[in-house]
Amino acid sequence: MTPSRTSADxxxxxxxxxxxxEHDALRAMARTFVAREISPNVEAWERAEDFPRGLFATVGxxxxxxxxxxxxxxxxxPDLLAEAVWVQELGRAASGGLAADLAAHAQRALLHxxxxxxxxxxxxxxxxxxxGQRLGAVAIAEPGVGRDLEAIxxxxxxxxxxxxxxxxxxxxxxxxxxxxxxxxxxxGAGGVTLFVVDTDAPGITRRRLRTLGWxxxxxxxxxxxxxxxxxxxxxxxxxxADRALARVTAWERLASSLGAVAAAEVALEGAIAYAQQRQAxxxxxxxxxxxxxxxxxxxxxxxxGKALAEHALRLHVAHRGGGxxxxxxxxxxxxxxxxxxxxxxxxxxxxxxxxxxxxxxVMEFPAQRWWRDAWMGALAGGPQEIxxxxxxxxxxxxx
Amino acid sequence: MEEELAPHADxxxxxxxxxxxxxxxxxxxxxxGLTVPEDYGGQGRDYWSTVVLAEELARSGNGGVAxxxxxxxxxxxxxxxxxGTEQQKRDYLEPAVRGTxxxxxxxxxxxxxxxxxxxxxxxxxxxxxxxxxGSKTFITNGVRADFCTMAVRTSGSPADGHDGLSLFxxxxxxxxxxxxxxxxxxxxxxxxxxxxxxEDVHVxxxxxxxxxxxxxxxxxxxxxxxxxxxxxxxxxxAQLTFERTVEHVRARDARERSRGGSDARRHRLVDVxxxxxxxxxxxxxxxxxxNRGVDATLEIAMCKLASxxxxxxxxxxxxxxxxxxxxxxxxxxxxxxxDARLLRIAGGTDEVQREIIARSMGL
Numbered sequence: 001m002t003p004s005r006t007s008a009d010x011x012x013x014x015x016x017x018x019x020x021x022e023h024d025a026l027r028a029m030a031r032t033f034v035a036r037e038i039s040p041n042v043e044a045w046e047r048a049e050d051f052p053r054g055l056f057a058t059v060g061x062x063x064x065x066x067x068x069x070x071x072x073x074x075x076x077x078p079d080l081l082a083e084a085v086w087v088q089e090l091g092r093a094a095s096g097g098l099a100a101d102l103a104a105h106a107q108r109a110l111l112h113x114x115x116x117x118x119x120x121x122x123x124x125x126x127x128x129x130x131x132g133q134r135l136g137a138v139a140i141a142e143p144g145v146g147r148d149l150e151a152i153x154x155x156x157x158x159x160x161x162x163x164x165x166x167x168x169x170x171x172x173x174x175x176x177x178x179x180x181x182x183x184x185x186x187x188g189a190g191g192v193t194l195f196v197v198d199t200d201a202p203g204i205t206r207r208r209l210r211t212l213g214w215x216x217x218x219x220x221x222x223x224x225x226x227x228x229x230x231x232x233x234x235x236x237x238x239x240x241a242d243r244a245l246a247r248v249t250a251w252e253r254l255a256s257s258l259g260a261v262a263a264a265e266v267a268l269e270g271a272i273a274y275a276q277q278r279q280a281x282x283x284x285x286x287x288x289x290x291x292x293x294x295x296x297x298x299x300x301x302x303x304x305g306k307a308l309a310e311h312a313l314r315l316h317v318a319h320r321g322g323g324x325x326x327x328x329x330x331x332x333x334x335x336x337x338x339x340x341x342x343x344x345x346x347x348x349x350x351x352x353x354x355x356x357x358x359x360x361x362v363m364e365f366p367a368q369r370w371w372r373d374a375w376m377g378a379l380a381g382g383p384q385e386i387x388x389x390x391x392x393x394x395x396x397x398x399x
Numbered sequence: 400m401e402e403e404l405a406p407h408a409d410x411x412x413x414x415x416x417x418x419x420x421x422x423x424x425x426x427x428x429x430x431x432g433l434t435v436p437e438d439y440g441g442q443g444r445d446y447w448s449t450v451v452l453a454e455e456l457a458r459s460g461n462g463g464v465a466x467x468x469x470x471x472x473x474x475x476x477x478x479x480x481x482x483g484t485e486q487q488k489r490d491y492l493e494p495a496v497r498g499t500x501x502x503x504x505x506x507x508x509x510x511x512x513x514x515x516x517x518x519x520x521x522x523x524x525x526x527x528x529x530x531x532x533g534s535k536t537f538i539t540n541g542v543r544a545d546f547c548t549m550a551v552r553t554s555g556s557p558a559d560g561h562d563g564l565s566l567f568x569x570x571x572x573x574x575x576x577x578x579x580x581x582x583x584x585x586x587x588x589x590x591x592x593x594x595x596x597x598e599d600v601h602v603x604x605x606x607x608x609x610x611x612x613x614x615x616x617x618x619x620x621x622x623x624x625x626x627x628x629x630x631x632x633x634x635x636x637a638q639l640t641f642e643r644t645v646e647h648v649r650a651r652d653a654r655e656r657s658r659g660g661s662d663a664r665r666h667r668l669v670d671v672x673x674x675x676x677x678x679x680x681x682x683x684x685x686x687x688x689x690n691r692g693v694d695a696t697l698e699i700a701m702c703k704l705a706s707x708x709x710x711x712x713x714x715x716x717x718x719x720x721x722x723x724x725x726x727x728x729x730x731x732x733x734x735x736x737x738d739a740r741l742l743r744i745a746g747g748t749d750e751v752q753r754e755i756i757a758r759s760m761g762l
Contacts, residue, residue, distance in 0.1 A: 144654075146723035151654070171727065210728040212737070280514045282558075290750060353740065357512045357748060358537040361741055363583040371740070372585075379718065379726040388663075 018310055023085050026067075030089035033062055042095045046369060049215045051098050053135075053177060056105065060132025065106050069114055073122055074130040080317050084310075087255045091262025094366065096373030097216030099259055100380070104174035105129065107255045108248060109136025112182045113196065116236030116244045125180055125196060137178035139169035139222055140245070147386070149184065149192050149242060154224065156185035156193060162230040163187075165195065165203075168223050173380070175220030176208040183224065184241050191239025195229055203227035213369075213376025250334050253387075254316060257309040257334075257341035260377050264302050264341075264348040267370040268295065271352035274359075274367075285355060298348045305344040308337035332394035335387045342378040349374035404459035411589040412734060417464050419501065419543060422471060426498025431472050435480060439488050440496040446690035449473060450682075453628050457635035460731060462738030463589030465632055470539045471495065474625050475502035475548045478566055478617055482609030491546055491568055503544035505535040505569075505595065506618060512537075513751045515550070515618055516560045520597065522551045522567065528603040529553075531569065534579075534596050537745075541593025542581050546570050550614050564614030567606045575600040586737030622747060623696065626703040627685055629746045633710035633739070634678050640735045641671050644717040651723070664720060671713050678706045697759035704752040707742035714739040 019027075037058055045051040059065055067082040069075030077083070087107075090099050110129045113121055113136070128134040145151045154167025165185055175181060180198050187193040199206070204227055206220040236244045272295055275286035285291055312333045319325040349370040353360035360367040392398070403424070411417040425431050433448040435441025442448065452472070456465035472495075479492050494500035511517030520533025531551055541547070547569045555563030569576065580594040609617055648664050655661070681702045688695035714736040721732050743749050 141723075144651075144723055148723075212726045212728050212733045279510065280512070280517070288750075290753075354743065354748065354750075357744055358507065361585050361744055363585065368585040372737075375715075375718070375736075376726050379722045 018314060019081060019085065023081055026082050027085045027089060029062075030064065030086050031092075033064065034089050034093050038090075038093045038095065038098065042093055042098070043366070045098065045216045046095065049097075049210075050218075051095075051101075051216050055098075056102070056132035056135055058132070059102065060130060065110070065132055066130040069110070069126065069130055073114070073126045078320065080313065080320055084255070084258055084313050087258045088262045091259035092266055094263055094266045094370060094373075095216060096263065096369075096376055097214035100214045100217045100219075100376075101174040103252070103255060103259070104137050104172075105135050105178070107252045108138040109174075109178075109180075109182055111248050111251060112138060112194065112235060112244060115247055116194070116240075117196070118232070120232065121196060121235065134179040135174060135177060136180050136182065137172050137174040137220075138182045138248075139172045139175065140184045141169065141171060143168060143170050143221075149245065152184060152186060152192065154183065154185045156187050156195065159228065161228065162233060163195065163228070165197070165224040165227040165229060168221070170221040171209055171211065171219045171380075172206075172222050173214075173217055173219050175206060175222055176218035178218075181222070182235060184245070188239055192241040193238050194235040194241045194244055195233045196235045197224075197227065197229050197233055201227050201229065211376060213372035213374070214380075215369075215372075246331075250331060251316065253338045254309065254312050254334050256377060257305070257312070257338045260341040260345040260374070261302060261306045261309055263370065263374065263377070264298075264305065264345040267345075267349045267352045267367075267374070268298050268302060270366065270370070271295070271298075271348075271355045274352075275355050278355075278357075291355060294351060298344075298351060301340075301344040301347060305337070305341040308333070308340050312337040328394050331390060335390040335394070339387050339391070342374075345374040346371075346378050400455050400458040404461070404464060408460035408464075408589075408731075408734075409729065411461060411464065412729075415583075415588050416591055417461075417467070417589050421464070422468075422498035422501055424498070425468065426496060430468075431498050432492075432496030433472070435476070435492060435496050439492045441492075446686060449628070450631055450686050453631040454635040457632060457639050460639075461589045462632075462636060462735070462741070463587040465636075466587055466741075467540050467590040469628050469632065470504060471502045473628055474621065475504040475540075477624055478548055478608060478621050479568070481620075482566070482613075482617060483568075484605070486605060487568060487608065494545075500545040501540055501543055503538050503540040503547045503593075504621075505538055505541070505547045505549035507535065507537045509534055509536050509594075511557070513748050515564075515615065517557045518550055518552050518564055519557060520549070520551050522553050522565065522602075525601060528601060528606065529567070531567070531597045531600040531602060534594070536594045537582065538593045538595055539590055541595055542578055542591035544571050544593075547595075548608065550618055553611055553614075561615040563612060564618070565611050566608040566614050566617050567602060568608050569597075569600065569602055569606060573600050573602065585740060586734070587741055588737075623699050624689070625746045626752075627682070627689055627699050629742055630678070630682050630685070630699075630702045630706035633706040633742045634675060634682050636735060636739060637671075637675050637678070637706075637710045637713040640713055640717045640732060640739075641668070641675060643731060644668065644671070644720050647721055667716055667720065671716050674709045675713065678702070678709045681705060697756060700747075700752045700755040700759070703746065704749055704756070707739075708749065710739045710742050 063076055064086050066075030068077045068080055113126045129136050141147045142152050156163045156165050183195045183197055184192050203225045206222040209219045209221050211219055275291055276284050278285045315325050315330045315333055352367045353371045356367045359365045432441030433444050437443040476495050495502050522529040522531045549567050549569050550564055551567055552563050553565040575598040577596045578593050579596045582592040685695050685698050685702045717732050718736045
């Protein structure tokens with residue numbers, strides 16, 4: 001669809017409806033795929049705190065890792081709207097952990113290679129990543145520091161054959177079983193550089209971490225002890241991590257928001273279904289006005305989160321398509337959408353626990369998982385503090 | 400709490416249980432019968448002693464331990480102190496105070512949570528006592544308890560509302576008394592939670608606690624004490640979480656000194672401290688009323704509602720202020736966050752408290 005007029009957002013605001021017929025067809029296909037390959041196994045995988053690694057190849061074979069990448073690398077895009085459709089449908093499986101592993105691979109690691117990689121790097125990492133054969137992850141955060149680039153301590157030192165990496169990274173989502181990892185390391189006084197590193201390199205050790213949510217995710221603590229990497233392990237420019245990260249983080253945050261809204265929809269549907277069948281004081285809980293009104297409030301919050309996230313998606317699509325999009329506006333709308341979507345996901349899941357009463361607190365009902373996963377999303381997707389800081393910065397406010 | 404219980408917090412959380420020995424040890428130290436008359440091995444003190452115990456139990460670092468102990472010291476035995484016969488006090492109260500017989504309280508059923516009048520477990524008169532049939536769920540201490548203070552229907556049906564309920568003291572080793580399942584919970588994991596099934600359980604006439612048919616009034620009275628103690632624990636846990644978060648924020652501010660620390664973080668901590676202080680005053684006001692025997696239905700419901708909600712909000716703020724830990728499981732903050740979530744459900748949900756408040760206000 002070509003924008004009918006040029007506006008400040010490159011015509012993005014005029015893209016209504018957002019999704020075309022081809023996306024509706026993809027949605028139907030993705031929904032069938034999730035219903036067949038993922039949903040029936042979610043409870044068992046959550047209990048096992050695991051899922052088969054082969055799922056990556058299954059997703060890859062179905063073409064669902066390649067929607068936003070060029071055909072040259074095995075993709076079918078770039079089509080960010082198609083990618084968004086897949087993220088929404090995956091979100092409806094309500095397995096935050098599985099979705100987090102897949103997102104760490106596709107929304108972060110592969111995107112980093114696509115954005116900044118050389119052809120050789122794309123051949124080595126992007127192509128087998130799109131087919132789901134080799135798994136990637138991104139290691140930015142460090143213990144006690146989070147993703148704050150100014151504070152990270154991992155160092156890369158120049159040696160004759162390339163670089164020597166030293167440091168600790170945690171938590172690294174998908175890190176416990178990935179084949180390669182994008183690592184942020186300090187290369188100068190102020191500069192941070194991204195490296196793409198095979199995880200079988202000598203000096204890398206990792207152990208899996210348990211997190212409060214996303215229990216089926218393969219999150220790791222990784223240690224880099226004098227890990228020698230060649231010169232061509234540098235991803236993008238030396239000291240250039242911040243720009244690449246800003247771009248990938250913006251997309252990742254948007255994808256997380258779309259996923260969070262989808263998960264909130266599932267939690268609300270589950271809460272309403274339970275309230276309709278559970279009797280208290282002689283009638284179904286859903287017949288109490290208090291709960292009917294609360295469900296209405298939650299549905300409204302979800303609608304706001306979805307509208308914001310989809311508006312952010314419009315801007316990303318327009319920006320990627322070369323439209324005239326104010327970069328600050330892109331960051332602002334994405335951050336605002338993330339704040340609303342993640343808060344809404346937490347709020348909806350919390351009410352889902354509440355309406356289940358005691359059953360909301362036992363592990364055999366999914367409400368507690370919706371709640372833990374929603375919080376995990378809010379904590380991991382860019383802590384509230386960072387998002388708030390970004391919104392403030394776009395208002396011209398800095399500390 | 401800090402020397403003997405807190406060091407085991409992680410271990411017991413992982414295990415999903417703490418040793419029975421803790422009951423005996425606390426019994427020998429005199430913690431389990433603070434308000435029980437001295438004739439039955441207790442200390443004969445007033446309610447403030449219970450408040451102190453409930454507050455300090457938070458320092459065990461383990462919501463499950465605190466909850467299990469309070470169920471044993473107060474929720475299950477208090478009706479015996481008030482309604483029990485001399486024989487019942489000798490048989491149940493004394494060993495509970497010593498910590499040699501573990502107590503649980505059986506009110507909730509699969510189809511009757513907040514709605515106490517919906518209890519379906521039924522006792523019918525037999526030849527020399529009563530025969531009980533039914534199910535109970537979410538019973539704290541229920542897996543290992545030696546006896547259960549149980550609410551049972553002795554006449555009428557759930558449709559009749561509040562009439563026809565009675566309390567019984569049921570030994571858990573009786574034929575037909577089954578622990579059908581141990582429930583796996585989101586938090587409070589160091590305490591055991593049982594689902595019970597009773598199939599033709601014969602209890603003697605003397606198992607009836609207080610007058611027949613008075614169960615609803617007895618439960619409503621018991622629940623007030625339960626709610627108040629839930630509020631005490633909510634505030635005490637929130638305080639501990641707050642203290643840990645202050646340490647964390649201080650350390651982080653020190654690391655970021657070059658960038659001036661964060662006034663926004665400081666203000667969030669101030670809001671947390673203010674909310675805790677307000678709830679603590681509400682708790683102490685209610686404790687004073689309860690201690691003097693003044694009716695405090697409205698105040699206790701408000702106190703429970705506000706404290707449970709505050710406790711969760713404090714845990715959420717703490718978690719968010721610890722976000723640089725990336726949501727790792729096993730930290731005290733993460734555990735407190737999962738534990739705190741129960742307080743808005745157990746002892747009557749937020750919605751039930753609001754209903755009580757609304758009715759008390761004539762709405």
